[in-house]
Amino acid sequence: MEEDEFLGEKTFQHYCAEFIKHSQQIGDGWEWRTSKDCSDGYMCKIHFQIKNGTVVSYPGTSTHVQTCLPMEEALELPLDDSEVTEATAATEVIKYEYHVLYSCSYQVPVLYFRASFLDGRPFSLKDIWEGVHECYKTRLQQGPWDTITQQEHPILGQPFFVLHPCKTNEFMTPVLKNSRKINSTWTCLCFHLFPRNVNYITSWLSIVGPVVGLNLPLSYARAASQNE
Amino acid sequence: MWCGPGLTSNFLRVGARGISGAPVDILLKAVGDTPIMKTKKWAVERTRTIQGLIDFIKKFLKLVASEQLFIYVNQSFAPSPDQEVGTLYECFGSDGKLVLHYCKSQAWG
Numbered sequence A: 001m002e003e004d005e006f007l008g009e010k011t012f013q014h015y016c017a018e019f020i021k022h023s024q025q026i027g028d029g030w031e032w033r034t035s036k037d038c039s040d041g042y043m044c045k046i047h048f049q050i051k052n053g054t055v056v057s058y059p060g061t062s063t064h065v066q067t068c069l070p071m072e073e074a075l076e077l078p079l080d081d082s083e084v085t086e087a088t089a090a091t092e093v094i095k096y097e098y099h100v101l102y103s104c105s106y107q108v109p110v111l112y113f114r115a116s117f118l119d120g121r122p123f124s125l126k127d128i129w130e131g132v133h134e135c136y137k138t139r140l141q142q143g144p145w146d147t148i149t150q151q152e153h154p155i156l157g158q159p160f161f162v163l164h165p166c167k168t169n170e171f172m173t174p175v176l177k178n179s180r181k182i183n184s185t186w187t188c189l190c191f192h193l194f195p196r197n198v199n200y201i202t203s204w205l206s207i208v209g210p211v212v213g214l215n216l217p218l219s220y221a222r223a224a225s226q227n228e
Numbered sequence B: 001m002w003c004g005p006g007l008t009s010n011f012l013r014v015g016a017r018g019i020s021g022a023p024v025d026i027l028l029k030a031v032g033d034t035p036i037m038k039t040k041k042w043a044v045e046r047t048r049t050i051q052g053l054i055d056f057i058k059k060f061l062k063l064v065a066s067e068q069l070f071i072y073v074n075q076s077f078a079p080s081p082d083q084e085v086g087t088l089y090e091c092f093g094s095d096g097k098l099v100l101h102y103c104k105s106q107a108w109g
Helices: A009-026 A125-130 A134-141 A165-182 A200-212 A219-224 B008-012 B050-060 B085-092
Strands: A031-034 A041-050 A054-056 A065-067 A093-103 A108-117 A148-152 A159-163 A186-189 A192-195 B002-005 B024-030 B041-044 B068-072 B098-105
Touching: A009 A031, A009 A041, A009 A093, A009 A200, A009 A219, A093 A200, A108 A125, A108 A165, A108 A200, A159 A200, A165 A200, A165 B068, A165 B098, A200 A219, A219 B085, B024 B085, B050 B068, B050 B085, B050 B098, B085 B098
Parallel strands: B024 B098
Antiparallel strands: A031 A041, A041 A054, A041 A093, A054 A065, A093 A108, A108 A159, A148 A159, A186 A192, B002 B041, B024 B041, B068 B098
8 A cells, every 4th residue: 555645734835835826927816815813824716707608807816818618728818907708697607716725634635615696695516516527527426526515614614615635645646656756856845755846736636626617727737847 | 539559650750740630649657556558659639638538548448437537747737628639749748749647546436
């Protein structure tokens, strides 16, 4: 049995910082937020989607427009602060939030997510899944989705859907071990060796994100392999 | 539609690479204890998606429905399921081929 690749909290924060650096470069909208006492923090992304499929990001997150279908690069159009492209009625706009937190008990990142209409009405899990890529729908029907639960956000104290972290090590360990075998340059973070060209958060999010409607542009893959 | 296993001679189609429509050469590498494909080199049409590739490998390896298969570029990044192989080749291909790692997992089961 292979030894699991656990992620320490400092290492988690390091990888999040690298991830956000790239996000800022491409205007992907991820930010770091800290709790009131600044003892911990998490990554956060908000995007808005109109039910017919067009995604609009509001100023304050990122000011570019991208389609909701996964694309390798976001379509960048200059957006006036007061403009909302092709909005129909306010009730048709859905706000999606994705938060990446650290789980001390599992020593892995955890994905919290929720969606709501602009008037605050929450979007159900079923509604979220309707926006998920076709190919994941068969996976959803296979029932691991008893591993999506609704829980209180540890920092905000509000209800979010959570992708349970208990299986994270199972799919992350082979990937990290394989990458370690291939790469001879390592970086030492908090007394733990990680292959230099792998960002744990990027890898992890690229795997779990699409299942809940979050797709990472391909440039994250290139950024991860260029990290110092 | 699969062009079939890429035999060594197929790699000598100098000049065909880079022309849109021409298939790309893919090298599949197993990760962890995922079964190794007998044929690792494949010529794949550019518009084939990652999901199409996943379905193909799952069938080839005779994986059961509850087993998930993930494909990675740059060893550790999982592209979106409808990402096209041609695009991935443009971004991550080198020496005339695209190396993809694949890994099975019971993770969602």
